[in-house]
Amino acid sequence: MNTITWLHISDLHFKDEDKWNQNKVLDKLLDDVEERNSRDGLRPNCIFVTGDITCKGSSKGYELAGAFFDDLLKATGLGKERLFVVPGNHDVDQKAVTSGAKLIAKGIDDRDTINDIIASEEDRRTLFPKFQHYAKFVNDWFGSDMPFNDEKYYYVRPFPVAGKNVAILGLNSAILSLGDSKQDRLALGERQVDLALKEAKGADLRIALMHHPFECMLPFDREDCEATLLKQCDFILHGHLHQTGILGLKTPDAEGMVLAAGACYKHRKYPNACNWVRLDFDSGQGTVYLREYSGKGGGFWTKDVRTYRNVDDGWYPFKLGSKKTSKDKKKTRGGRTGVRPAKMDPALLEAAYLRHVVRSCKSLPLGIIDPRAMEQTRQQTMDLAPLYVSLNTTSQAVDEGESPKGKGKRGRPDESMIRDREPRVLGALEAAALERRMVLLGGPGSGKSTFVNYLALCLAGERLEKTGEWLARLGPAWTHGSLLPLRVTLREFAAGEFCDGTADGLWNFIIDSLAAHTLGDFEPVLRRRLLEGGVLVILDGLDGVPDPKRRWAVHDAVLGFSSVHAHEKNRYLVTCRGYAYQEAGWRLDDFREHTLAPLDEERIDRFITGWYEEIVRLGWKSPAEGKKLIEHLQTTIRRTDLSPLAGNPLQLTMMTSLHFSWGRLPDDRAELYQEMVRLLLVRWQEARLGQEVGVTRMVSPGDLESALERVAFVAHRAQEGADGPADVTEAQLRSVFQECLEGSWDKAGDLVAFIKDRAGLLIEKAPGVYTFPHRSYQEYLAGSYLAVQPDFPDRIAGLVRENYAQWREVALWAVAVTARLKKMTYIAADAASALCPCDEPRSDASPEIWRAASLSGEVLLEIGLREVEALDRHRSMVSRVRQWLQALLEQGKLRPRERVVTGNVLARLGDPRFRPEAFFLPADDMLGFVEIPAGPFLMGSDKKQDPSAYDDELPQHPVTLQGFYIGRYPVTVAQFRAFVEDSGYGPKYAEYIKGLDTHPVAYVTWHDTRAYCDWLTDRLRSWEGTPEPLAGLLRNGSGDGKPWRVILPSEAEWEKAARGKDGRIHPWGDEIDPDRANYDDTGIGATSPAGCFPAGAGPYGCLDMAGNVWEWTRSLWGKERGKPDFKYPYDPADRRRENLKAGDEISRVLRGGAFYYLVRLLRCAFRYRFVPGYRGRLTGFRVSLSPFFSEI
Incomplete structure (x- = not known):
């Protein structure tokens, strides 16, 4: 044969x-x-x-x-x-x-x-x-x-x-x-x-x-x-x-x-x-x-x-x-000739699929639109496209020609970013265009699902109409054309039979979903598209199921699917809540992370304008009324109590809806959600007062709201989910509602049938299956249910320790409802106390204990720190919470992002690591100044030990320095603000004193840092609280009569403080570890509070010397960006390289890397440079105390 x-x-x-x-x-x-x-x-x-x-x-x-x-x-x-x-x-x-x-x-x-x-x-x-x-x-x-x-x-x-x-x-x-x-x-x-x-x-x-x-x-x-x-x-x-x-x-x-x-x-x-x-x-x-x-x-x-x-x-x-084939072949045998052909033309099949995508993504969820208006025009909906406003991330944009991450194979990072301009954040769409595999992180209601829906809508619309208009909506940032959108809700995948942790399981779920919408014949076309490339795979809600086994099954299926369908022209976009993504091992390999930023004032105004223009289009208001409402809401929403809420897209949508419906806005988010729930229950009230009879007259809106609170709690508890609203079965609804209806199962069924059409707070997503319009409603209602339970404080603490990701938001809602809606501040404070252990912080406490303690700080902020401190029995509890949060940071507990959240909370509570009466300097015996002893150390790099070294770091050589002191942390926002307020210094960029107190100050020029150093020198010389030996050195010097001063360190002083004597690559050693520094791979995307990375301490105890922000030194680099005028070996006696009077055309050296940069730039020996007038969100500084006095 x-x-x-x-x-x-x-x-x-x-x-x-x-x-x-x-x-x-x-x-x-x-x-x-x-x-x-x-x-x-x-x-x-x-x-x-x-x-x-x-x-x-x-x-x-x-x-x-x-x-x-x-x-x-x-x-x-x-x-x-x-x-x-x-x-x-x-x-x-x-x-x-x-x-x-x-x-x-x-x-x-x-x-x-x-x-x-x-x-x-x-x-x-x-x-x-x-x-x-x-x-x-x-x-x-x-x-x-x-x-x-x-x-x-x-x-x-x-x-x-x-x-x-x-x-x-x-x-x-x-x-x-x-x-x-x-x-x-x-x-x-x-x-x-x-x-x-x-x-x-x-x-x-x-x-x-x-x-x-x-x-x-x-x-x-x-x-x-x-x-x-x-x-x-x-x-x-x-x-x-x-x-x-x-x-x-x-x-x-x-x-x-x-x-x-x-x-x-x-x-x-x-x-x-x-x-x-x-x-x-x-x-x-x-x-x-x-x-x-x-x-x-x-x-x-x-x-x-x-x-x-x-x-x-x-x-x-x-x-x-x-x-x-054989050359003498004359005929072929009969039989099957291959895979069965599609029943329809592939183009027609794709068009049917795309129309389904458009229908699924084009409208806002009905649950957030005024139900009374919807009753008047039931066939009309509010379209997403005219309402959508572009979202930003917390990442910094890299414009064409820039390479701040240092990715080049040879030579130094490109430094066109030195231009004197403000830094620009990366838009969400830019990030999706930049990253072939991306995880988009954000909190509840931050716009993750709306963003992916809008992107899928525009791509589907363009493939259908081919006019260029839909791609124009995406703007020039999107450079990949009209990819085929494949959108998967991972919560639904996790709940079904196909969730087995494999790529095949996810594929079978996709095909099953298509078949459910009579699109089963599209399967071979979709398979071919994935094989040939050109598909945007959107996987919404990675953290949808924290039942451990199924949650990991979703995780593995996503990784497997992206590996199988890894054509370079396919792209992957996954959404997930930020805090849920920090679980050990949970991050997706080869997926870049970007976090959604809150809406700024410009985007808030654009949304309000788009909302009311759509209202006018629908005929719900006249053009004159719409214009008046736009102006009124844009003014009202700038109230100090509302502006923080408006940065969240979901809450902005609800506030705008309430403004349209009621003509007023509540003061905080608990009242906001309370009013929104009641708005959605308006249909119920109208039914009871109208001609409809039956079960509607047997259940008051208050009873219905209480029943829905219990439904939300039961569903949330059963769901064990961290994203997306739970599915609620008709049997679950009946079992709760029958208690309001004299135990009648049949009347409970009638009530469910009525709710399906009129209540608004539950949406029927499939026969006999209901869900809330958004998970935040579910969490609010579940929190409201817990708030009235007799054992509320202990119960919420137990739930949080049992499953932090699942119950975190519910706990915060429960506290907000208790403190502000029910005016029971003392009970809400009891919840904070229950979350934080009563004993001293223990290093061997479990992660669950540390997370609950961290949440207790957020609970205090939710209640209001002033209100809690007014309660006699809880004053000591506030100190206890601060103590636990401080210990969490100093002992390096939990994941880096969680520590950053804790540090931010501690900053708002009042961080005991810093002394307000001492110019917000650290609260230790030396005001945060660390002694660096005199003697030699190894400066620069040896390429045999460190192949990542650049030529300007060579050769590695011994340098002997006099003794000096240096700051344990970089200068913080609070420290710099104290200088500005005390001295009257006029900052050219006020943003650098608006951040949280304990973050490193940024946006400072080299000249700004010198002004701060001069001010602090004067204050510490004259202040009676300056400790010895600092006071003596500042006033009299070290016996030679030449007073020391607060000044920027030289690059040699900075490097010795970072690495010690032994020439180590990083402050902690030679191996890189995202748990030790805030840099690109850590995934924070912003500055972090001082001291969040204790494992990254150098040999003398200095912190944050790798990552977070670049730190100015007093040393000169030269006029050419790529070639230093001041080369190695470094001579401490050569005062020319420390000339403080050099012109602004000569760049100064910065050290340490920053949160946005790759690990190569975090090395102790790496030398960066900017002109003295440069300011950016990546540049800060730390101070030293030294005998340096020469200004050539």
Whole structure:
């Protein structure tokens, strides 16, 4: 027969501790191989094993693999020369990965680097110890037929079959792997591919084997290798994803086919699977036979009818390309010719899908629109498009030509940002355009879902109408054209049967959702779009289910889906609440984070204008009335008690709705939600007073509100969710409502039926399933329910400790309702006391205890600090809360973002770490000044120790300095504000004294810092409270009669204070850790309160010397940005480099990095520079006390 048949297996994961389960599955595979031969005539000509033979690259794993391969060859009757293997990332022995290998892998940033590494014998020798056990296995088991070493890292093995010369290309996609799929930066390398293809030249059939799919490769490597292999190989086989895949790609110059084998053994959630492939050259027909393992009835292998719905008999036929058919072929056999065609034209199917997206996203939720107006015009809705206002993030924008993160391969970061202008924040749409994979963070009602709905609406509208108008709405920031939007509500996915932690599960949910809207025929079109690229995948509400198992299943499914559908033209946008994203291990690998910022005054005004213009369009107000209402609300909303609320898009929407309906606005958010709930219950009141009768007359609005509060609490408790409103079943509603209706289940059903049409606070989302208009309503109502419970304080404390993410917002609502609506401040304060332990802070307290203590501070702010301190029995409690929050910061408890939130709360409560009467300097014996002893230290960098070093940091050399003092923290907002208010100094940019007290002051020029230093020098010299020896040094000097002064440190003083004597790379040591500093990878995106990173302290105890803000020094850099005039070695006696009178055209040195910058710029030796007049939100300073006096 003129055929070739192969068995493709992958991902065996052999390990000794799982031997029994492995044997159970693989023994059945051997039986299935023999049965396929006897029953179906499938006798393989060869066997392909595409990597991950073992689980950890261990010698014992390969012993097991060798024994199985012996049995497999016996079952097939093949010799070893017909078994082909390639390594995967699990074939890497992580214990043997050298530091040199890590440096090589992490240093890859372009195709030339990859090719240079592969070409370098030295680099290959550095990389290959990790393959020690794989290499021994291959060399021992296969012998000389298939050598594997640092020279023979790939192979090409020809063999004749069916009259054809077949070449097998064994490619090593794990050559750069470190063994950890989450950390790996993978590549084949153009050189490896070209060498292998050159050796395979002349073959009739080329089959490439590799472990990793193209989507796992670095983008530039994929660009180089994928097209080449698809053009010059007939089949590309891989594994890694643990999921079967068939992808035929036919273009004018390529007929490649990509086949993925599932995991042959993985004792976890993935089904075990393998593939058989038969090519019939006479008929021009190929067939893929899909097999999977079933654990039923003792276990057996069977047809895989699960992976592809239209491959219902487990086999997939396809046509061979012209190059692969026999030249004398005269006819083809009958039978199936492939996947069933779509029932309709793909363009029509897509149009139907897009119209569904538009319908889903174009309108505001009815629950936040005045129900009385909606009764008058039931068919009209308020469109989202004219009301939408652009949102900003807390990240800083990087304009064209700028590179403040220091991403360049060589040279220094570009510094066009030195221009004298204010920094610009990054818009949410800009962020989504910038990041191919992004997590958008924000609090409740911050606009996350509205933003993704608007983006999906504009993209769908443009693909439908193709006029350019919808893309124009997105503006020039969106540079990716009209991508196909695929929007998934993860809360709904988590609640269903498909949530199994896999990419397939998420895909099946998507297809099921399409079918529910009669869009099932769109499945093959959508699949093709994902494979070809050009889809924006929107995954809304990552934290929708904190039931631990299902929550992690959602997390894993999102990661898996983004890995499977990783085409570089696909983009991913995930939304999540900020505090819920901080759980250990919860962050999505390779997803960049951006946090939504509150609305500013301009955006608030634009929203109000758009709202009332839409009201006028709908005919609900006249143009003259609309104009008057716009002016009135824009003025009213600037009240000091309302402006903080208006920055939240949901609360702004509700305030605007209330203003339209009632002509007034409440004073705070508790009253706001109370009025909003009552607004939504207006329909109920109107029904009772009108002609409708029955159950409506038996339940008052107050009773209904109380019942809904209990419904909200019960649903919230059962949901165990952190985002999105809960689903409430009709049975749950009836069980609560019947208590208001004399226990009648039938009347409760009538009441539910009435609510469905009229109440407004519950929306029917599916037959018999209801939900609240927004999760914040659910949380408010659940909090209202708790507020009237007799054990409220202890109960809320218990719930918070049990599940912080679930109950945090509910607790704050309960306190707000108790304190401000029910005027029971003392009970609300009892809740704060219950949340904060009564004893002294304990370092061994659990994270749950620390989180509850942190929340107690927020509770005090929710009540009002002045109100609580007026209660005699709670004055000591306020001090206790401050003490716990201070300990949380100083001991480095919880995750960095949580510490930042705690630090912000402590700043508003009054941070005991600082003394207001001492110019807000630190409350220690030395006012925060840390002594740095005289003596030598190592300055600069040694590239052997620190390959990230820049040339201007060289050479590393000893420098001897006199003793001096330096600030433990950077200068804070409160400290600088004290200077401004006391001295009358006129700041040119007032923003730098408007922030929270304990954040480092920013937006300061070098001249601003000098003015502060001079002022503080005078104040400490004259103030009676200045401690010794500071007072003596400032007034008399150190015995030479030359008084010391408060001044900026030199860059040498700064560096010694940061790193000490030993030349360490970072203040704490050589290894980077996001828990030790506020920089890019920490994901905070803004300054943090002083001292939030105690683990990042330097050897002398100075904090925040890496990240947070750049810190000015008094040292000169020079006139050229890229080349310092003042080079190393540093001479302390050369006062020219510290000349305080130098002109403003000469840049000064800054040190330490900032919150927006990458780790490379956080190193102690890194030198940055700005002209003295530059100000920005990234620049601050810390002071020193020194004998420096020369001003040349």
